[in-house]
Amino acid sequence: MGVQWVLVGHGLLTLLVVISFLCGQWPIFQGTIIERIHHFITFGAYDYFLRFVVVICGSQGRNAILSVENYCCDRPNPILQVIYLAIIGVTYFLIVKSSFSYMPGYYLSGVHRYTSFLAVGVGVLLFLLTSFSDPGTVKAENVTEYLSAYPYDNIIFTEKECSTCKIPRPARSKHCRICDRCFARFDHHCGWMNNCIGEKNIRYFMAFLLWHFFLCIYGTITLGLVLAGELKEHQVIYILTVYYGVENSFYSLSPHVVQWLLSSYNTQILLMVFLAIVSLLLAGFFGYHTHLCLTNMTTNETFKWQDYISWKRKLNEAKASSAALKASIYATNGEVMPPESKWRMFFRRSSKKNEEVVVKDNIYDRGAFRNLLEIMCPLSGRRSFVDRKSE
Ligand SMILES: [Zn+2]
Numbered sequence: 001m002g003v004q005w006v007l008v009g010h011g012l013l014t015l016l017v018v019i020s021f022l023c024g025q026w027p028i029f030q031g032t033i034i035e036r037i038h039h040f041i042t043f044g045a046y047d048y049f050l051r052f053v054v055v056i057c058g059s060q061g062r063n064a065i066l067s068v069e070n071y072c073c074d075r076p077n078p079i080l081q082v083i084y085l086a087i088i089g090v091t092y093f094l095i096v097k098s099s100f101s102y103m104p105g106y107y108l109s110g111v112h113r114y115t116s117f118l119a120v121g122v123g124v125l126l127f128l129l130t131s132f133s134d135p136g137t138v139k140a141e142n143v144t145e146y147l148s149a150y151p152y153d154n155i156i157f158t159e160k161e162c163s164t165c166k167i168p169r170p171a172r173s174k175h176c177r178i179c180d181r182c183f184a185r186f187d188h189h190c191g192w193m194n195n196c197i198g199e200k201n202i203r204y205f206m207a208f209l210l211w212h213f214f215l216c217i218y219g220t221i222t223l224g225l226v227l228a229g230e231l232k233e234h235q236v237i238y239i240l241t242v243y244y245g246v247e248n249s250f251y252s253l254s255p256h257v258v259q260w261l262l263s264s265y266n267t268q269i270l271l272m273v274f275l276a277i278v279s280l281l282l283a284g285f286f287g288y289h290t291h292l293c294l295t296n297m298t299t300n301e302t303f304k305w306q307d308y309i310s311w312k313r314k315l316n317e318a319k320a321s322s323a324a325l326k327a328s329i330y331a332t333n334g335e336v337m338p339p340e341s342k343w344r345m346f347f348r349r350s351s352k353k354n355e356e357v358v359v360k361d362n363i364y365d366r367g368a369f370r371n372l373l374e375i376m377c378p379l380s381g382r383r384s385f386v387d388r389k390s391e
């Protein structure tokens with residue numbers, strides 16, 4: 001029993017570290033232990049590593065590492081693209097090698113040999129489409145089109161010029177310092193795709209996430225059915241029931257079943273665990289992006305709104321404290337105010353609080369349906385805006 005708990009603990013710890021590493025910077029994890037672990041893995045540990053290098057190799061060693069970092073993180077490079085292809089390739093290869101001999105099996109027909117290949121192929125195609133499609137580059141030739149498609153809200157987007165491209169910066173666009181270009185409806189720079197996600201390729205990006213989520217689920221279920229078929233064909237449950245007596249429930253037999261599976265099918269089990277974890281991460285990521293799409297927000301804008309709201313709150317606090325100061329000056333001038341009842345004070349405070357609530361007024365949110373339509377059919381490509389440009 002003790003060994004089982006150690007295994008469960010180990011699994012949960014691994015899951016926590018993996019999730020913290022991949023998703024720790026997401027807004028939902030703000031202020032939680034997951035964000036702190038993420039910070040340690042991504043910055044803290046790296047910082048200690050740099051100090052260690054300085055002690056061992058001097059500042060020259062540190063400069064070498066910083067230039068590698070500059071190449072990997074600040075300039076376009078295909079490292080993560082290659083890693084993605086390696087992960088999907090190796091995973092599929094392991095599945096073919098370990099499990100294709102069980103197809104057709106008790107629960108699976110032979111058709112999965114072909115459908116699985118097709119499913120992986122479509123996944124890679126979606127990856128290539130997102131990686132190599134134009135996210136919506138803003139250039140001098142098309143900037144008027146983008147300016148009319150995306151009006152300024154004068155809250156988080158005001159009229160500005162891109163200092164690098166020397167063209168007006170339309171609302172919702174951003175200059176990506178890695179790609180060194182301005183992109184319309186900028187979402188984020190995706191290292192895995194080595195490309196920005198913007199107006200024109202967010203639909204492919206969403207399709208990529210959804211397809212890979214289903215791909216992982218498909219893999220997990222198929223491998224599960226391979227194992228279930230093996231159990232059935234070897235009559236494992238039957239043999240165990242006879243050996244341990246019929247009164248044993250499935251629950252008490254399950255450790256023996258798991259032991260039998262682990263002894264001969266550990267590749268399949270490892271693959272299942274891996275695919276299940278990745279499918280959970282993809283579900284989270286897809287869910288987050290779906291929420292953004294439905295409310296017509298971009299990842300970039302969530303940061304901008306955060307900044308705006310915290311700035312506005314500070315401003316309100318400053319106003320409140322100056323008002324309090326004024327009131328105290330009046331009081332010292334001799335205009336003694338009658339003491340306020342506790343009830344009135346309470347309500348006054350709560351109504352004051354309501355006044356101070358900073359509202360996020362997203363003018364680009366035009367209802368879930370039209371927002372989704374905007375994802376599928378980008379605004380700047382629509383006839384109304386193209387025509388306006390040619391006028
Ligand atoms: Zn620019």
Ligand SMILES: [Zn+2]
Nearest residue numbers: 176179189196
């Ligand atoms: Zn970029």
